[in-house]
Amino acid sequence: MFRMNEFEIFLKKYVCCGTLSEWQKECWERLMVQNKLYPDSGVELTPYIAKHYDRLMNAISLGIYSRFIHKAIADMGIKRDDNILDLGCGTGKNASLMLRYLGDEGRITGVDLSQIMQGQFEKRFASEHRVTFQRQRIDVPFDLGKKFNIVFISFVIHGFPHEVRRVIIENVIRHLKTSGSFIILDFAEFDLAKMPALYRWVFKKIECKYAFDFIERDWKAILSGYGFGSFTEHHYIKKYARLLKGVKEK
Numbered sequence: 114m115f116r117m118n119e120f121e122i123f124l125k126k127y128v129c130c131g132t133l134s135e136w137q138k139e140c141w142e143r144l145m146v147q148n149k150l151y152p153d154s155g156v157e158l159t160p161y162i163a164k165h166y167d168r169l170m171n172a173i174s175l176g177i178y179s180r181f182i183h184k185a186i187a188d189m190g191i192k193r194d195d196n197i198l199d200l201g202c203g204t205g206k207n208a209s210l211m212l213r214y215l216g217d218e219g220r221i222t223g224v225d226l227s228q229i230m231q232g233q234f235e236k237r238f239a240s241e242h243r244v245t246f247q248r249q250r251i252d253v254p255f256d257l258g259k260k261f262n263i264v265f266i267s268f269v270i271h272g273f274p275h276e277v278r279r280v281i282i283e284n285v286i287r288h289l290k291t292s293g294s295f296i297i298l299d300f301a302e303f304d305l306a307k308m309p310a311l312y313r314w315v316f317k318k319i320e321c322k323y324a325f326d327f328i329e330r331d332w333k334a335i336l337s338g339y340g341f342g343s344f345t346e347h348h349y350i351k352k353y354a355r356l357l358k359g360v361k362e363k
C-alpha cells in the first residue's frame with residue numbers, strides 16, 4: 114500500500130541533503146532543458162527523457178511514483194466495458210494499469226505526440242487488440258471520429274498555458290459521450306505560500322510556471338462552465354495531488 118509519508122522521507126533524505134546520485138541529478142536537469150513549443154512548460158520531453166521516462170520517474174522517486182499511480186488508477190472506478198481515451202498517454206504505463214480493469218469488450222486509445230513514446234506504447238501492446246495508439250497533438254483541435262466513456266489525462270494539463278488548457282477541454286468534450294467521465298490526475302488546488310517549506314522549495318525547483326497558475330484555479334468551477342458536474346475526487350501525497358472526476362451532463 115502507498116504510504117503517505119514516503120514522499121516526505123524521500124525529499125528530506127535525498128533532495129535537501131544533496132545525496133541524490135549524479136545520475137539522478139542529471140535526470141532532473143535533463144527534464145528542465147529542452148527545445149519546446151511552450152518554453153516555460155515542463156510536459157514537453159526531450160528524446161532522452163521520452164525514451165527512458167518510466168525508468169527515470171521510478172528511479173528519481175525511489176519507487177514512490179509507481180505506487181501512487183497504481184492507487185490512482187484503482188480509484189478511477191473503471192468498468193469492464195469502458196472505452197477510454199488516454200490523452201498524453203506516453204509509454205502506455207497508465208494504460209497497462211487501466212487495462213487490468215477492462216474485460217474483453219473494453220478498449221483504450223492512447224494519444225501522444227512523441228514518436229518515441231509511440232514506439233514504446235505500440236511495443237508494450239503489440240499483442241493486445243484492446244489497445245490502440247493515435248499520434249496527435251492534444252493542444253490543437255482534433256477529432257478521432259468516435260466517442261468514449263472516459264477521457265483520462267495524467268500530469269499533462271497543468272503544463273500548458275490556460276488558453277491551451279481550454280482547447281484540451283474542448284477536445285475532451287468532442288470525444289466524450291453524454292454521462293461519460295473526464296478524469297484529471299494532476300496537482301490539487303492549494304496555496305503555495307501555506308505549503309511546508311520543504312515541499313514548497315521542491316515545487317518551485319522542479320515545476321514550470323504554468324503549474325503555479327494551475328494550482329490556484331478552481332477546476333470544478335472551470336469544468337462546470339463546460340457542462341461537467343457530479344464531481345468526485347481522491348487526494349494523494351499530503352493532498353497535493355488529486356484524481357478529479359467530472360461527468361459530462363449534456
